[in-house]
Amino acid sequence: MKIAVIGTGYVGLVTGVALAEIGHDVTCIDVDRNKIAELNQGIPTIYEPGLGEMMLRNQNANRLFFTDQHAKGLDGVEVIYIAVGTPQRADGSANLQYVEQAARDIAETLRDSVIVVIKSTVPVGTNHHIKEIINANVAPGIRVRIASNPEFLREGSALRDTFKGDRIVVGTEDPETGNILEQVYKPFGIPIVKTDISSSEMIKYASNAFLATKISFINEIANLCEKLGADVEEVAKGMGLDHRIGTAFLKAGIGYGGSCFPKDTNALVQLAGNHHHDFNLLKSVIEVNNHQQRMLIEKLITRFESLAGKRVAVLGLAFKPNTDDLRESPALVIIPKLVDLGADVICYDPIAANQGTRWISAPAVYTKNILKALSGADCAIIITDWPDIKRMEPDTYARLMASPIVFDGRNCYSISDVKQAQIEYYSVGRPSVI
Numbered sequence: 001m002k003i004a005v006i007g008t009g010y011v012g013l014v015t016g017v018a019l020a021e022i023g024h025d026v027t028c029i030d031v032d033r034n035k036i037a038e039l040n041q042g043i044p045t046i047y048e049p050g051l052g053e054m055m056l057r058n059q060n061a062n063r064l065f066f067t068d069q070h071a072k073g074l075d076g077v078e079v080i081y082i083a084v085g086t087p088q089r090a091d092g093s094a095n096l097q098y099v100e101q102a103a104r105d106i107a108e109t110l111r112d113s114v115i116v117v118i119k120s121t122v123p124v125g126t127n128h129h130i131k132e133i134i135n136a137n138v139a140p141g142i143r144v145r146i147a148s149n150p151e152f153l154r155e156g157s158a159l160r161d162t163f164k165g166d167r168i169v170v171g172t173e174d175p176e177t178g179n180i181l182e183q184v185y186k187p188f189g190i191p192i193v194k195t196d197i198s199s200s201e202m203i204k205y206a207s208n209a210f211l212a213t214k215i216s217f218i219n220e221i222a223n224l225c226e227k228l229g230a231d232v233e234e235v236a237k238g239m240g241l242d243h244r245i246g247t248a249f250l251k252a253g254i255g256y257g258g259s260c261f262p263k264d265t266n267a268l269v270q271l272a273g274n275h276h277h278d279f280n281l282l283k284s285v286i287e288v289n290n291h292q293q294r295m296l297i298e299k300l301i302t303r304f305e306s307l308a309g310k311r312v313a314v315l316g317l318a319f320k321p322n323t324d325d326l327r328e329s330p331a332l333v334i335i336p337k338l339v340d341l342g343a344d345v346i347c348y349d350p351i352a353a354n355q356g357t358r359w360i361s362a363p364a365v366y367t368k369n370i371l372k373a374l375s376g377a378d379c380a381i382i383i384t385d386w387p388d389i390k391r392m393e394p395d396t397y398a399r400l401m402a403s404p405i406v407f408d409g410r411n412c413y414s415i416s417d418v419k420q421a422q423i424e425y426y427s428v429g430r431p432s433v434i
């Protein structure tokens with residue numbers, strides 16, 4: 001099938017590459033000429049394991065193209081995906097200007113009837129709004145059908161999530177559109193949930209809100225475990241084996257970050273408010289998360305009388321491993337606070353180190369060398385559970401640091417391993433090792 005994808009951000013690029021991989025003829029369109037130039041040279045514009053190889057393979061097979069020209073990219077296509085960003089507005093609501101612009105661009109360019117699929121995360125009701133924009137601007141006689149098809153991939157495991165996802169959700173008002181999209185996705189062999197458009201839009205928000213709730217819930221349990229002498233890892237294991245609860249997303253830590261959970265939970269609270277529904281549960285989830293990011297700093301302040309002149313090694317900048325994304329990362333809160341408190345901060349990240357100065361204005365040093373970050377440090381703070389940090393022997397801290405005091409926001413090491421090393425160790429929801 002001939003397909004166009006508008007927007008080459010995380011979702012758009014991965015979708016375009018994956019659809020080409022299963023045999024479709026795909027053109028990705030983006031208004032950013034520099035991005036298109038890089039993509040045309042076979043250089044992926046996001047960091048995602050395995051994406052570069054798959055992209056190049058499909059470009060070489062003439063199944064995957066990139067352009068900044070809508071007329072070129074939309075020529076003769078049967079299905080158009082809108083996968084542009086819906087960033088957060090100051091009031092917490094989703095900013096739809098890019099989705100609306102994509103709809104106008106499509107309408108002005110279309111010469112044949114098509115299906116427009118909205119993959120961007122949008123508030124309930126947006127698909128209908130977009131259909132109205134297209135119908136108001138499209139040439140007479142051209143039929144545009146709309147489908148909602150939310151995305152569930154995670155950064156860092158985007159390809160695995162796309163090819164081995166739990167479900168594909170398609171929301172349409174007419175069965176024929178549903179059947180055509182079923183054909184598009186057939187090679188994936190993933191169960192398809194066909195539903196109405198509003199329910200499909202809600203499935204996306206509800207899923208992210210529920211996962212965020214699981215994280216804030218286990219973080220609150222962790223905070224209580226610390227007070228009562230229990231171990232949250234044991235508690236999460238014991239809870240998760242009940243299949244009604246499940247083990248996933250019960251990892252306590254310094255809270256969720258990234259471009260999705262913070263934005264989508266705020267947008268759902270806002271959407272509920274617009275309909276006179278006070279979503280108190282979700283408001284608490286957000287509040288717990290904000291507090292969780294500050295908890296690690298509070299522990300540090302309790303431990304040290306003053307941080308003035310102390311050398312602090314921050315391990316990890318990205319909001320989670322296997323991505324160079326710093327959006328809503330706890331690092332953005334923690335590093336400026338450390339600098340404010342007078343600390344001399346050196347930050348390590350294997351992939352995102354060079355993004356530090358772009359995102360954080362407070363003076364700090366950034367390095368891709370973990371040994372350099374730890375050498376002579378008075379304490380270390382773990383923000384991201386990168387595999388190389390988790391693999392490191394706890395003893396390394398004792399060997400390299402001036403005083404081996406570790407605040408682990410991701411529970412990277414087992415308490416028994418830490419006890420073997422000569423380090424002072426504070427983690428989340430587990431007994432401290434002093």
Ligand code: UGA
Nearest residue numbers: 151152153154155249250251253255256257258260319320
């Ligand atoms: C999330 C969802 O998991 C995807 O299904 C969804 O498609 C995506 O948002 C989106 O809306 O586009 P993502 O933000 O890439 O994906 O990352 P996750 O792996 O879900 O992690 C989000 C945050 O939660 C990270 O900061 C992570 O460290 C944190 N987390 C996750 C925990 O603190 N504990 C856990 O048990 C799991």
